[in-house]
Amino acid sequence: MSAPESACAAALATASMEVMTGNDAAATAAKLARVQVIAAYPITPQSPVVEQLSAWVESGELPAEFVTVESEHSALTVCIAASTVGARTFTATSANGLAYMTEQVWWAAGARLPIVMCIANRAMAAPWNVLNDQQDSMSVRDAGWVQLYCRDNQEILDTTLQAYRIAERLHVPVMVCYDGFLLSHTMMPVSVPDAAVIDAWLPKYDHPLTVVDPADPRNIGPVVIADPRADASGEGHGGYMEIRAQLHGALLEVLDVIPKVDSEYGAAVGRQWGGLLWEHMLDDAEVVLVAAGSLGTQLTVAAEKLREEGVKAGVLGIRAYRPFPVAALRGKLAGRKLALVYDKALAYGYEGPICSDLRGCLLGTPDAPAVFGAVCGLGGRDVPVDQLAGAARRALADAEAGLRVRETDWINLHLEG
Secondary structure (H helix, E strand, C coil): CCHHHHHHHHHHHHCEEEEECHHHHHHHHHHHCCCCEEEECCCCCCHHHHHHHHHHHHHCCCCCEEEECCCHHHHHHHHHHHHHCCCCEEEEECHHHHHHHHHHHHHHHHCCCCCEEEEEECCCCCCCCCCCCCHHHHCCCCCCCEEEECCCHHHHHHHHHHHHHHHHHHCCCEEEEEECCCCCCCCEEEEECCHHHHHHHCCCCCCCCCCCCCCCCCCCCCCCCCCCEECCCCCEECCHHHHHHHHHHHHHHHHHHHHHHHHHHHHHHCCCCCCCEEEECCCCCCEEEEEECCHHHHHHHHHHHHHHCCCCEEEEEECEEECCCHHHHHHHHCCCCEEEEEECCCCCCCCCHHHHHHHHHHCCCCCCCEEEEEECCHHHCCCCHHHHHHHHHHHHHHHHCCCCCCCCEECCCCCCC
């Protein structure tokens, strides 16, 4: 056995198997990451994440500052302040709580702060609905955060840990998104790595800048004009557009860093998640079912059902949605007949957001499949496997009839009455 294989075996041997919810998995990951500042404001279905962390801080099991605040906006503000001075920070939210944070969501990204925030995906109001879809995180997909989507509770724990390594390597914030109730409150067996293994893999965050120094006072996040200019010492600095270009460049670098971090985590812990994408029965698939989150797991069953009917179906799961993995998707989908995207969100007046992005990234590429979209599961609406497979059958019939563009298919929609 090689040294890396021996290390993996040792890590797996020292891990403990526990049955826990997705929220507990997120909290456990934050604890293993030895976060130093936790900002908490409750909102269903996220609340149990910070409740569990509060209990560990109160008992002394987690030596961290637990800050209870008056709003979600304040929660992220606390994380921004703590991260600015070099602390490893954590918070979590859902739905309208994320909407209330939106100003600070943009600030955290523009300030290049390595904050990790878990999003227990929930429908947006009005009307009020506490059940799952992905409209909340999709609404801030272009704010400069990395967005990673999880398919089960084990992936929530592992991805939250990986998020810190990604965030701190490139100084970008990361959202770890998982489906509310479908994962947040569902119990599953989860392998929890030994703390010593994670301590070795994710050492204490070494903040590269001393930004708080009484002998060298400065403004943090001052107004920046459009054009580059020199500071008081004569050193040149970019203007607003250069800062935005640098953030964009960092997000593009993340496309290389995510698979590397996943591989490094696999070497340390013995488990990987596919990097940017994951796949199921994709090798010879002509019809590819595409989704992010736990819906992808349901699609594996739908694909197997279609295979029994003679349809060469497979699944391509979106793990990293921002930055959008253009090259990886092009490589996986070249030569296929059809890609059907199942979105749990909607760009009102247009179509599902993942569908739009996928169609755009394949436009003009050789051997690109037809890309059709389906919207499902909004507000927690049931998404039965038979209906997922039925949508694939309808899409395949349209593709074989020569269609390249068609209206979005709404799954399990009832408009009569």
